Amino acid sequence: AQSVTQLGSHVSVSEGALVLLRCNYSSSVPPYLFWYVQYPNQGLQLLLKYTTGATLVKGINGFEAEFKKSETSFHLTKPSAHMSDAAEYFCAVSDRHAYTGFQKLVFGTGTRLLVSP
Amino acid sequence: EAGVVQSPRYKIIEKKQPVAFWCNPISGHNTLYWYRQNLGQGPELLIRYENEEAVDDSQLPKDRFSAERLKGVDSTLKIQPAELGDSAVYLCASSLARSYEQYFGPGTRLTVT
Numbered sequence: 001a002q003s004v005t006q007l008g009s010h011v012s013v014s015e016g017a018l019v020l021l022r023c024n025y026s027s028s029v030p031p032y033l034f035w036y037v038q039y040p041n042q043g044l045q046l047l048l049k050y051t052t053g054a055t056l057v058k059g060i061n062g063f064e065a066e067f068k069k070s071e072t073s074f075h076l077t078k079p080s081a082h083m084s085d086a087a088e089y090f091c092a093v094s095d096r097h098a099y100t101g102f103q104k105l106v107f108g109t110g111t112r113l114l115v116s117p
Numbered sequence: 118e119a120g121v122v123q124s125p126r127y128k129i130i131e132k133k134q135p136v137a138f139w140c141n142p143i144s145g146h147n148t149l150y151w152y153r154q155n156l157g158q159g160p161e162l163l164i165r166y167e168n169e170e171a172v173d174d175s176q177l178p179k180d181r182f183s184a185e186r187l188k189g190v191d192s193t194l195k196i197q198p199a200e201l202g203d204s205a206v207y208l209c210a211s212s213l214a215r216s217y218e219q220y221f222g223p224g225t226r227l228t229v230t
Contacts, residue, residue: 009157032217043121043208043221044160051217090159094217104150104173105219107159 002027002093004108012114019063019078021111023091026072033074034092034105035065044090050074061085086115119143121222123209129228135197138225142190142211149186150219151194152208160208166192167214199229 007022025031032051036044048059055067065076074091089112092105122141130136142149147168152160163182165173168189177184181200186192196203206226210219 004159034217036221041223041226043210043223045221046218049217092159104162104165105160107161109157110159 002031002095002106004091004093004106006091006108006111008111009109010112010114012116013081014116015083016080019076019081019085019113021076021089021091021113023065023074023076023108024072025074025091025093027093027095029095032094033065033067034094035059035063035074035076036090036092036107037061038088038090038110040087047076047089081113081115083115083117086113088112121209121211121220123207123222123225125225126223127226127228129230130199132201132229133198135195136199136227137196138194138207138209138227140192140194140209140222142192142209143220145213146211146220147189147214148212148216149192150210150212151184151192152210154206154208154224156205163194196227199227201229203227204229 003026005024034049035047037047038044047063048057050057050067058064063078065074088110090110091108094105124139149166151163154160164177164184166186184194206224208224209222212219
C-alpha cells in the first residue's frame, strides 16, 4: 500500500526566500506523484505531477519538484516565495495499473506554508 | 468551463440528525470521488464512482454513510445518523475516465454538535 510522509506541519519563510517542502513516499510499484495546494475554504488545486519521463517537473506559480527514486522523495521547491504562496500544501501518491489506469490518491497530512514580509 | 460544484458549503447539525451533501462534477467527467478531510489531515477517499457504478467504497462506513450517483452525473453523499466524529470537510472531485488528474470542489464543512 502507498503512503506519504510530509516532514514539518508548518514551514515559515520570508518573502523572496527559497521554499522547500519535503515529501517522502512509499510504494511497491512505480508511483504517480502529485502536489496539491489548498487555500483557506477552498478545494485542492493541482500544482504539478510526476508520471513518467523527466524527473524534474515544473508546475504552476513557479513551483517545481524532483522525483528521486533512490531517496523515495518528491520535494517541492520555489526559488522565491511570494505572499500569495501562503497556503496548505499536500503531497499525494497513487499506484498505476496497466489495464485499469489510475486509482485512488493517498495524501500526506499537509504542510502549511507561512510567508512573512 | 465550470468547476466541480458542491452544496451546501457549510452545515451545522446536531448529532443523530441526518445530513446530505450534493456534488455536480465537471461536464464529461465519468469518474467521481468523495473524500473526507479531517482537521489537520489530508483528504481520505470514501468512495469512487465510474459512471453510475461504485468501484471503490472500501473506506465508506456503510452503517451510517450512503452514496448514490444516479444517471452517472450528480452525486449525493448521506450520513444518517451523524456522530460528533463526522465533523470534517467533505470534498468531491471528478476526472475523465482513467485519468490521474482530479479536479476538486470547494467542499462542504460539516459541524456536528
